Amino acid sequence: MKWLLTFLIGALVGAISLYVYSGLGSAQPVVIVADRATVMAPALPCVPVAAATEPAPSAMAMPASEPIAEPPLVAAASAPELAVPVENQLLIPVAGIKASALQNTFDEARSGERRHEAIDILAPKGTQVFAVADGKIAKLFNSKPGGLTLYQFDTSAQLAYYYAHLDRYADGVQEGMALKRGDLVGYVGTSGNADPNTPHLHFAVFVLGPEKQWWKGSPINPYPLLGGVVRP
Incomplete structure (x- = not known):
């Protein structure tokens, strides 16, 4: 019975390995322990998760701020205002x-x-x-x-x-x-x-x-x- 269990586990690991290597590429192996038999099997690759927020744009990408206009000079008062x-x-x-x-x-x-x-x-x-x-x-x-x-x-x-x-x-x-x-x-x-x-x-x-x-x-x-x- 042990050899049958070992055979079945080996077949299952082989199938998983074939699927992983054909679809997702190589990955670091993980250890699977069944009863007292130890079998090396490849692990699924770690796929990075996209950041939740967009990164802040660089200073070069920021739109230039509009210059603050100087207040206009006050014109000299007209004669009636100075009367x-x-x-x-x-x-x-x-x-x-x-x-x-x-x-x-x-x-x-x-x-x-x-x-x-x-x-x-x-x-x-x-x-x-x-x-x-x-x-x-x-x-x-x-x-x-x-x-x-x-x-x-x-x-x-x-x-x-x-x-x-x-x-x-x-x-x-x-x-x-x-x-x-x-x-x-x-x-x-x-x-x-x-x-x-x-x-x-x-x-x-x-x-x-x-x-x-x-x-x-x-x-x-x-x-x-x-x-x-x-x-x-």
Whole structure:
């Protein structure tokens, strides 16, 4: 009986071996023990199981992120947005001059096909010139066209006030000096390219750029800011 059992087990192992080697390829043998007989038989090959999740794509495969756009620069405020309310309007900078005496010369033509972009306030030479609002003196400058000039920034450093053709500065005036509305800053004159027979203050207002350059900006008409009435 033992030899019959051994024969049957051998036949079974042979059949399994034939199936494994013909269908799945070679594999490492396993040991089968039947009663006291030991027979070597091939084992089924280990088939790897696919990963449950897809591997993370490499950095090269990742889509490039969109660049974050810089916020647009805020445009300079327009003249109506900067218009000074009547109760807080700019002080007329020349002593003794009323709003009714002002002339709107902002758009008048000047030499070289340029606009005036300011107003001229006529007054006798030596008439006092006052700061039109609180702020500080950004620059004292002597130029060929403007003569003795003073540039003042307002307290927010958004606007610059320009006083030109001065005869002289007031005593103690210096760059960086804080000003209060009504402080004496100089005297009417004819310096620069002003007509010697027509002393006046050339007064301009301009919106400063982000660089806060005292010599550069976008001009706005000072006439209505000084109480002048713009006719339609």
